[in-house]
Every structure is written in structure tokens, then in C-alpha cells.
Amino acid sequence: MGIAERRAREKDELRQKILSAASELFVENGFDNVSMRKVADKIEYAASTIYLYFKNKNELVAGICADAFGALNDRLEEIEGQQLPPLEAFLAGVRCYIEFGLEHPHQYRLVFSNPVPEQVAEEFREVNTLGLQALEHLARSIERCRQAGVFTTTDPEVDAYVIWMILHGVTSVIISDHGRHGMPCPSQEAIIDRALEMVLHGCGLTR
Amino acid sequence: MGIAERRAREKDELRQKILSAASELFVENGFDNVSMRKVADKIEYAASTIYLYFKNKNELVAGICADAFGALNDRLEEIEGQQLPPLEAFLAGVRCYIEFGLEHPHQYRLVFSNPVPEQVAEEFREVNTLGLQALEHLARSIERCRQAGVFTTTDPEVDAYVIWMILHGVTSVIISDHGRHGMPCPSQEAIIDRALEMVLHGCGLTR
Amino acid sequence: MGIAERRAREKDELRQKILSAASELFVENGFDNVSMRKVADKIEYAASTIYLYFKNKNELVAGICADAFGALNDRLEEIEGQQLPPLEAFLAGVRCYIEFGLEHPHQYRLVFSNPVPEQVAEEFREVNTLGLQALEHLARSIERCRQAGVFTTTDPEVDAYVIWMILHGVTSVIISDHGRHGMPCPSQEAIIDRALEMVLHGCGLTR
Amino acid sequence: MGIAERRAREKDELRQKILSAASELFVENGFDNVSMRKVADKIEYAASTIYLYFKNKNELVAGICADAFGALNDRLEEIEGQQLPPLEAFLAGVRCYIEFGLEHPHQYRLVFSNPVPEQVAEEFREVNTLGLQALEHLARSIERCRQAGVFTTTDPEVDAYVIWMILHGVTSVIISDHGRHGMPCPSQEAIIDRALEMVLHGCGLTR
DNA sequence: TATGAATGAGCCTTCATTCAT
DNA sequence: AATGAATGAAGGCTCATTCAT
Numbered sequence: 103m104g105i106a107e108r109r110a111r112e113k114d115e116l117r118q119k120i121l122s123a124a125s126e127l128f129v130e131n132g133f134d135n136v137s138m139r140k141v142a143d144k145i146e147y148a149a150s151t152i153y154l155y156f157k158n159k160n161e162l163v164a165g166i167c168a169d170a171f172g173a174l175n176d177r178l179e180e181i182e183g184q185q186l187p188p189l190e191a192f193l194a195g196v197r198c199y200i201e202f203g204l205e206h207p208h209q210y211r212l213v214f215s216n217p218v219p220e221q222v223a224e225e226f227r228e229v230n231t232l233g234l235q236a237l238e239h240l241a242r243s244i245e246r247c248r249q250a251g252v253f254t255t256t257d258p259e260v261d262a263y264v265i266w267m268i269l270h271g272v273t274s275v276i277i278s279d280h281g282r283h284g285m286p287c288p289s290q291e292a293i294i295d296r297a298l299e300m301v302l303h304g305c306g307l308t309r
Numbered sequence: 310m311g312i313a314e315r316r317a318r319e320k321d322e323l324r325q326k327i328l329s330a331a332s333e334l335f336v337e338n339g340f341d342n343v344s345m346r347k348v349a350d351k352i353e354y355a356a357s358t359i360y361l362y363f364k365n366k367n368e369l370v371a372g373i374c375a376d377a378f379g380a381l382n383d384r385l386e387e388i389e390g391q392q393l394p395p396l397e398a399f400l401a402g403v404r405c406y407i408e409f410g411l412e413h414p415h416q417y418r419l420v421f422s423n424p425v426p427e428q429v430a431e432e433f434r435e436v437n438t439l440g441l442q443a444l445e446h447l448a449r450s451i452e453r454c455r456q457a458g459v460f461t462t463t464d465p466e467v468d469a470y471v472i473w474m475i476l477h478g479v480t481s482v483i484i485s486d487h488g489r490h491g492m493p494c495p496s497q498e499a500i501i502d503r504a505l506e507m508v509l510h511g512c513g514l515t516r
Numbered sequence: 517m518g519i520a521e522r523r524a525r526e527k528d529e530l531r532q533k534i535l536s537a538a539s540e541l542f543v544e545n546g547f548d549n550v551s552m553r554k555v556a557d558k559i560e561y562a563a564s565t566i567y568l569y570f571k572n573k574n575e576l577v578a579g580i581c582a583d584a585f586g587a588l589n590d591r592l593e594e595i596e597g598q599q600l601p602p603l604e605a606f607l608a609g610v611r612c613y614i615e616f617g618l619e620h621p622h623q624y625r626l627v628f629s630n631p632v633p634e635q636v637a638e639e640f641r642e643v644n645t646l647g648l649q650a651l652e653h654l655a656r657s658i659e660r661c662r663q664a665g666v667f668t669t670t671d672p673e674v675d676a677y678v679i680w681m682i683l684h685g686v687t688s689v690i691i692s693d694h695g696r697h698g699m700p701c702p703s704q705e706a707i708i709d710r711a712l713e714m715v716l717h718g719c720g721l722t723r
Numbered sequence: 724m725g726i727a728e729r730r731a732r733e734k735d736e737l738r739q740k741i742l743s744a745a746s747e748l749f750v751e752n753g754f755d756n757v758s759m760r761k762v763a764d765k766i767e768y769a770a771s772t773i774y775l776y777f778k779n780k781n782e783l784v785a786g787i788c789a790d791a792f793g794a795l796n797d798r799l800e801e802i803e804g805q806q807l808p809p810l811e812a813f814l815a816g817v818r819c820y821i822e823f824g825l826e827h828p829h830q831y832r833l834v835f836s837n838p839v840p841e842q843v844a845e846e847f848r849e850v851n852t853l854g855l856q857a858l859e860h861l862a863r864s865i866e867r868c869r870q871a872g873v874f875t876t877t878d879p880e881v882d883a884y885v886i887w888m889i890l891h892g893v894t895s896v897i898i899s900d901h902g903r904h905g906m907p908c909p910s911q912e913a914i915i916d917r918a919l920e921m922v923l924h925g926c927g928l929t930r
Numbered sequence: 931t932a933t934g935a936a937t938g939a940g941c942c943t944t945c946a947t948t949c950a951t
Numbered sequence: 952a953a954t955g956a957a958t959g960a961a962g963g964c965t966c967a968t969t970c971a972t
Contacts, residue, residue: 105972109934116935134341134345137962149935150965159963215422215481257503260495264479264503271478272471278422290469296464300511304503320952344945355954357948366946519951523955530956548755551941562958564944573942629836631894671917674909677918678893685892686885692836702881710878710885714925718917734931758966769933771969780967 117155119145121154125166125208132216133163163212164225170209171232178239188250189307192243193298196269199240200294203273215274240266247305254306265301272297324362326352333375335415340370368418371432377416378439381409385446395457396514399450400505403476406443407501410480422481447473454512461513472508479504531569532557539580539622546630547577577626578639584623585646588616592653602664603721606657607712610683613654614708617687629688654680661719668720679715686711738776739857740766746787751830784833785846791830792853793853794800795823799860809871813864813893814919820857821915824894836895861887868926875927893918 123144127136141150156162176263181194203210213233241262247253255261276290287293330351334343345366351355363369388401419433420440441509448469454460462468483497494500538701541550552573556563570576595608617624627647655676661667669675690704701707744765748757758779763770777783802815824831833847834854862883868874876882897911908914 109972113935132341134339138964139962149963150938151936153964154935211422215485257495260499263495264500264507267478267482267500267504268475268507270477270482271474272475274422274481275474275477287469288464292464292467293471293474296467296511297474300471300475300507303510304425304507323952344949346945356946357952357955360947361952468971518938523951527956532844546755550945563942564959565957567943568956625836629899671909671913674917677909678914678921680887681892681896681914681918682921683892684896685888685890688836688895689888689891702878702884706878706881707885710881710925711888713852714885714889714921717924718921730931737931757967760966769965771934772932774968775931 116145116147120147120152120155120162121166121169123161125170125212128163128166129208129216133222139160152214160222160225163222164211164229167213167226167229168207168232170213171229171236173206174199175232175235175239177202178236182208182239182242186238188243188247189252192247193223195239195243196265196298196301197294199236199269200273203277207277210273211277215278237262237266240269244305252308254308265305268297268301280289318445320362323354327354327359327362327369328372328376330378331369334400335370336413340415340419345369367430367432371430371436374416374419374433374436375439377409377413378420378436378443381405382439382442382446384409385443389446389449395450395454396459399454402446402450403472403499403505403508406447406476407480409443410484414484417480417484421477444473447476451512459515462514468512472512475504475508530559530561534561534566534569534576535580535583536622538576539584539626541623542577542580543548543622543630547636552576566600574636574639577636578643579611580623581627581640581643582646585621585643585650587620588613589646589649589653591616592650596605596653596656601655602660603666606661608715609653609657610679610715611708613650616693621691624687625691628684629692651676651680654683658719666722668722675719679719682711682715734776737768740789741768741773741776741783742786743784744789749784749787754833758893759783781844781846782895785844785850787828788833788847788850789853791823791827792834792850792857795819796853796856796860798823799857801815803860803863809864809868810873813868816860816864817922818863818915819918820890821894821897823857824898829899831894831898835891858887861890865926873929875929882926886926889918889922 120141124136124141127141127144138152139149141162142152152162156165177198178195181191181198184191184194186194203214213229241258244253244255244262244265245258246254248258253261272294274291313346327348331343331348334347345359346356348369349359359369363372384405385402388398388405391398391401393510410421442499451460451462451469451472452465455462455465460468479501483500538550538555541555541558552566553563555576556566566576570579574716585628591612592609595605595612598605598608598610617628627643653671658667658676658679660671662669662672667675686708690707741762745757746763748761748765759773760770762783763773773783777786798819799816802812803817805812805815807815824835834850865874865876865883865886866879869876869879874882893915897914
């Protein structure tokens with residue numbers, strides 16, 4: 103049975119190899135400028151081999167994103183399970199989101215910055231569900247702060263959305279633009295802290 | 310010389326025609342789904358004619374972006390020239406930035422959510438410079454608020470950077486994700502207003 | 517204007533070259549086993565060049581057939597216009613049909629022997645119309661013989677169809693199988709004559 | 724040796740399973756639209772397994788045709804063995820031929836409306852021999868009618884050839900064109916009957 | 931015997947680009 | 952200045968086939 107296991111492991115490894123090569127290329131060049139052949143070349147396999155692991159190009163991107171989001175949701179759920187006080191839970195989740203983006207820049211940008219071409223919509227249903235789950239974590243966390251009187255925010259739904267936009271701005275700028283546009287660029291820690299400060303002020307943090 | 314002038318004018322007119330036809334197509338279909346042929350068809354010229362005005366597709370795309378960002382900078386300069394009170398000038402500039410992104414999503418993305426720097430084609434040097442100019446407006450405007458005591462921000466450099474990140478988050482989410490991830494998505498106005506409110510709170514707005 | 521004419525002529529010549537190379541290949545190998553590349557190779561042009569003359573593979577086959585049938589119908593119409601006595605007109609038409617097949621074996625087989633794959637159905641509407649026209653010539657001609665009392669056939673519709681089947685058998689066997697299956701194969705003239713004799717007997721030829 | 728026998732029997736059974744699965748698929752989809760993979764799927768074996776029973780796709784296809792023509796010859800021999808009166812034997816054989824074509828259109832076409840001889844793959848030698856055998860039945864049957872005075876045909880060789888052409892015309896039109904060319908197409912029975920009537924008339928049927 | 935993994939060739943088609951006119 | 956003809960490269964994908972196990 104050792105044999106079967108090894109094979110399964112090897113198969114999974116190649117799948118991962120494809121996913122990571124592809125996600126890198128997609129982010130660097132955009133969906134349309136990545137060919138199955140290029141992905142294959144990058145991992146030194148025949149192009150047709152990829153089709154043994156992913157039904158087509160669409161499912162390949164979808165696979166990349168689904169994997170990444172699965173991981174993010176796992177982490178967020180872990181935090182939620184830790185029963186932290188509301189504000190701490192909020193901050194932990196928020197930082198987790200940013201960190202996730204920084205750790206998986208390719209996947210993050212693929213899902214949140216690269217507009218997914220319409221043709222892929224079909225295959226992205228699952229991915230969107232996963233994305234939504236992540237965002238719902240954020241929403242729940244804000245709501246808990248509000249109910250605990252820590253936030254005086256009047257419209258938690260709008261706030262959740264806006265906070266997400268801010269997190270996204272921070273994450274994606276750090277990922278891809280840090281220092282590129284010539285603005286003096288402060289330390290990563292400084293800007294994350296300052297951004298969260300603004301968010302807390304904005305939510306009317308009580309104490 | 311009347312003749313030479315007319316010729317020059319005509320030449321310029323066609324160049325503009327190409328740019329605007331291409332720009333329209335790009336907005337409708339995304340950069341990758343537009344071919345030189347389609348642009349040519351739209352203006353009823355031969356595809357090869359475009360090459361008399363633009364060395365290649367990259368230059369055409371760069372031209373479109375340069376046009377757009379030129380316009381943005383013009384608007385920002387106009388605002389700067391209006392001698393508004395600092396806070397109003399800041400808000401006007403900021404809203405102008407967001408609106409620009411929404412009006413020119415493809416160009417915006419090409420400049421600000423770009424392939425990694427190394428990849429940026431030769432032809433985009435100039436365009437990036439124009440993008441940078443826009444950001445410098447923002448920085449100047451914040452500094453003016455600070456100096457006028459409207460903002461109590463202690464580290465204006467960090468703030469400028471963070472504010473830009475937030476604007477970028479708002480803009481790019483609206484451009485490419487609004488509603489796509491299944492989140493209940495509030496009205497565009499509401500979220501822009503709320504985001505700016507957070508920014509102002511965060512900057513310690515006085516009065 | 518000489519120049520434009522020459523160009524038009526050249527363009528038409530290449531179109532014809534493509535058509536005849538393609539029809540040869542299609543008949544030899546069947547629709548599915550002919551690639552645009554092979555056609556292109558055969559005439560020593562780039563594959564993409566073919567697309568300047570035919571929108572796609574389907575339209576290429578359709579073009580071949582439409583051309584051939586146009587020619588056949590032209591000939592049949594000429595015969596019809598000659599105002600021959602009914603029996604002579606019938607025979608002339610019938611021989612014309614066979615001769616046409618023998619002169620254009622590729623096109624003939626492509627239309628009548630190679631089953632056109634369903635995918636091409638769309639583009640074959642025009643071709644089918646042309647084919648139908650040819651068959652209607654035959655039907656009209658039989659009907660005239662019947663009305664003139666030369667044929668005593670009772671069901672001219674069935675007869676037209678059956679005669680066409682016979683003509684098709686004769687034509688296609690001569691084209692593609694003559695002598696191949698090991699049967700002693702008599703002279704072409706002999707078998708055509710004998711087949712027509714059977715047809716006339718079958719139609720109850722009066723005198 | 725019981726073991727070896729069982730193995731041999733099992734081996735043969737799978738071979739037959741492959742042949743019949745493939746045959747079905749070919750009838751449904753045409754030879755070109757069936758892949759080794761699809762055949763394998765249908766019998767729930769791995770694609771590579773087929774190669775243990777057939778050297779390649781050509782051999783598989785040839786096998787299918789050989790099977791079919793074997794069956795045809797069996798039937799024709801059975802008829803020949805029944806000692807029917809010559810005319811009845813002739814008609815029975817002739818109808819059997821047509822029916823075979825209609826039941827196995829792809830195989831029929833592959834053998835009788837084939838690519839030019841040179842192209843016929845090595846693997847088809849045997850199949851073509853089987854086709855020839857079927858035709859020889861026809862020839863023998865006609866000769867018997869002539870010798871019995873049922874046919875007054877003067878040149879039996881030419882007649883055999885012509886009759887075959889007619890049968891082939893009927894068969895192949897019904898197979899591939901029935902109704903496709905827009906002709907009002909009478910019932911299959913009617914046209915077969917009428918065609919045979921013409922043949923009999925043509926052969927100078929006595930009584 | 932049977933298989934799963936892998937491949938290379940090939941398919942239709944699109945497109946940016948060149949070049950002679 | 953403008954064009955039409957032509958091309959080579961590339962892209963997504965399928966498939967027959969091989970081979971180690």
C-alpha cells in the first residue's frame with residue numbers, strides 16, 4: 103500500500119506545482135496572457151499533462167483561488183473559535199486577512215485584483231462562495247463589536263463593506279505597488295497600523 | 310506652408326480618432342480582447358494604417374493611458390488652481406481621483422494594479438510618470454491641510470501613503486469587484502462617503 | 517486599372533487553387549482528416565492565408581460544393597433551354613449528370629458520397645439548395661416524358677428518386693471503385709449505356 | 724490446460740466486448756468522432772488496455788469491419804445454401820446486400836465508398852477481400868439466373884457490374900443522403916422495390 | 931493482464947506585424 | 952498616406968500511443 107500512497111502523494115505534489123506555477127504566471131501576466139503551454143513550460147511538463155489535473159484553463163484558475171480561500175477561511179474560523187473579546191477578535195481577523203494576502207500574493211491578487219474575465223464566471227461559483235465566507239467573518243466580527251458597545255457604528259453593513267475595501271487597498275498596495283510609484287514609502291508595519299487606526303476611529307471606537 | 314499645416318492637423322486628427330476608437334473598445338472588451346484589426350474596423354481604416362501612427366500595440370495602449378492620465382492631472386491641477394480652502398481642495402481632489410478610476414477602469418488598472426514592475430513595457434515609462442504626478446497632488450493637498458491645522462496628523466508622509474492605499478482600495482473594489490463576491494453591496498455613493506469619513510476621522514479632522 | 521484587374525484575377529486564382537487543393541484532400545481523406553494546414557501545405561501557403569479567402573473550414577467545404585453545383589446547374593439549364601424532344605432531353609440531362617461527376621470527381625464525391633458532418637449543416641444550406649435544383653431538373657425531365665407518352669411510369673416522383681439513385685451508383689462507382697473490388701470491369705461506355713437501358717426499360721419506354 | 728483455456732476464452736471475450744462497444748460508438752458518432760478513450764470508457768477499462776488487443780486504432784476499425792462483412796458473407800452463404808429457385812435466390816441476396824448496408828452504414832462506407840486505394844491502410848487488406856467475396860455472391864447468383872433462362876441478359880458480366888452499381892447507388896443514397904438534399908423522398912421500401920423492378924426489367928426477366 | 935501517467939503531434943483559429951504597391 | 956495580402960507565432964484543447972509498474 104506504500105506504493106499507492108506514494109503515487110497519490112506524487113500526484114498531489116504535481117497538482118500543487120501546477121497551481122503555484124500557474125498562479126504566479128496569472129498574476130504576472132493576466133489571465134489572457136498566460137497559456138497552458140507557458141504554465142507547462144514553467145514546470146517542465148507537457149502542456150497536455152495539465153489537462154490530466156484540470157479540465158481546462160478556467161478550472162485551473164478556479165482551482166488556484168479555491169485553494170487559497172479554503173486556507174484563508176480555515177484561519178478565520180480558527181480565530182473565531184478562539185473566543186477572544188470582540189475588539190481583539192476583530193483586529194485579529196483583520197490582520198489575518200492582510201497577512202494572508204501578503205503570504206499568498208499571487209492568489210490574493212488573482213482573486214481580488216485581477217478582474218476575472220467573464221468567461222470564467224461559471225467555474226467561479228464555488229470560489230465566490232468561499233470569498234463570501236471570508237467576508238462574512240468580517241461582518242460578523244464587526245457586528246459583535248457593535249453589540250458589545252465597542253463600536254458606535256450606525257450602519258454595520260456599510261461599514262463591513264468599507265472596511266473590506268480599505269483592507270483590500272492596504273493589502274494590494276503592499277503586495278504590488280510598495281514603493282513603485284515613487285511616493286515615499288514608510289515601513290510596512292507603520293502603514294498597516296495607521297490604516298487600522300483609521301478604521302477604528304472611523305468605527306467610533308469606545309475606549 | 311498652409312499645406313503642411315493642414316497635413317499635420319489631419320495626421321493628428323486620425324491619431325486621435327484611433328486613440329478614441331481604441332479606448333472605447335478597450336473599455337467595452339478589456340485590453341486583451343481588442344485586436345488591432347477591430348480597432349481599424351471601427352474607424353474604417355486598414356489595420357496596417359494604425360502602424361503609421363503607433364509603432365505597435367503597446368504604444369497604442371500606452372497612448373490611451375497617457376491620454377487618460379493627462380486628463381486626470383489636468384483636472385487635479387485645475388482644482389489646485391481654484392484656491393479652495395485646504396479641506397475642500399483635499400476632498401475635491403480625492404473624489405476626482407476615485408471618479409477617474411471609475412471612468413477609466415482599464416487605464417486605471419493598467420497603471421495601478423499592474424504586472425510587476427520589471428514586466429512593465431518600455432512604452433509605459435511615461436504613463437507611470439503621469440500616474441505618479443497624480444499621487445503627488447494628493448500628497449501636496451494633505452500637507453496643506455496639515456499646515457492649515459485642519460488635520461492633526463503627526464506623520465503626514467505615512468498618512469499620505471495610507472490615504473492613497475484607501476482610495477486605491479475603494480476605487481479598485483468598485484471597479485472590479487463590486488457585487489462580484491456576493492457581499493450585499495451598498496450603494497456606491499454610500500461607501501465612498503463612508504470611506505472618506507473614515508479618512509477624515511483618521512486624520513484627526515479639526516472641526 | 518490594369519493593376520486592379522490583375523490583382524483581382526490573382527486573388528481569384530488563389531481562391532480557386534485553395535478550392536481544388538482542398539476538394540482533393542477532402543475526398544481522399546474525409547472532412548475530419550483534412551486540416552487547414554494540410555490544405556495550405558499543398559498549395560505552399562501559410563495556413564492563415566486560407567482564412568483570408570474562407571471564413572473557416574466549414575465555409576471552405578461549402579464553397580467547394582457550391583462552386584461545383586453552380587456549374588452543374590448551369591449545364592443542366594443550358595440543356596433545358598435547348599428545347600429538345602422529351603426523351604432526348606432526358607437522356608442528355610442524365611448523361612450530363614454522370615459526366616459532371618466524372619469531370620469533377622472530388623466535388624461530386626464530397627457532395628454526394630461523403631456524408632457531410634453535421635457540424636457543417638449550417639453552411640450547407642445554400643449547397644443543398646443548389647443540389648435540389650439539379651435534382652429538380654431530372655424530375656421535370658421525367659415528367660415531360662411521361663406527359664408526352666414516352667414513359668408509362670405511374671409514379672414519376674418515386675421514379676425520379678430511383679433514377680437519381682441509379683445515376684449516383686453509376687457515377688460514384690466509376691469515379692472511385694472502377695476495378696478496385698476485383699469484379700471484371702467492363703468499359704465505361706458499356707456500363708453507362710447498359711445502366712441507362714435499364715432505366716429506360718424500367719420507365720416503360722414506349723418505342 | 725483448463726486454466727489456459729479459460730484464459731484464452733476470457734481474452735477473446737474482452738476482445739469482442741471492445742469490438743462491439745467500438746462498433747456501437749462508431750455507428751452513433753462516425754469513425755472520426757470516436758476516440759480510443761471513449762471506447763475504453765464505454766467498457767470501463769483503461770484506454771491502454773485496448774492496445775493489448777488491437778495494435779492500433781486502424782486495426783480496431785478493421786476488426787469491426789471484418790466482423791460486419793464476415794456476417795454479411797455468412798448470410799449470403801446461408802441464402803446460397805438454401806437452394807432457392809434462381810430468381811428468388813437473386814432477390815434474397817440483393818435485398819440482403821442492401822439491408823446490410825443500411826444496418827452497418829459506417830462499415831459499408833469504409834469498404835465501398837473509400838479513400839482512394841493507395842490510401843487504404845495496410846490493415847484493410849483482409850476487409851477488402853471480404854467485401855469482394857460478397858460481390859462474387861452477386862455475380863454467381865446472376866449467372867445462375869441466366870443459365871436458368873430467367874434472365875435473358877446477353878452480357879452477364881456487364882450486367883453483374885451494372886447491377887452492383889445500382890445496388891450501391893440505392894444503398895449509399897439511403898445511407899447518407901436520404902432527405903438531405905431536399906428532394907421529396909419517398910418511403911424506403913418503395914424506392915428499393917422500384918429499383919429492383921427496374922433491375923429485373925433491365926435483365927429481361929422471363930415471367 | 932491491466933493501468934495511470936505522460937507525452938508529442940496535431941487541430942482550428944486569431945492576431946500582431948511586415949511589405950510591396 | 953494608405954492598403955491588401957500574407958505570414959509566423961501562439962493559444963486552447965484532443966488524441967493515439969508509450970511505458971513503467
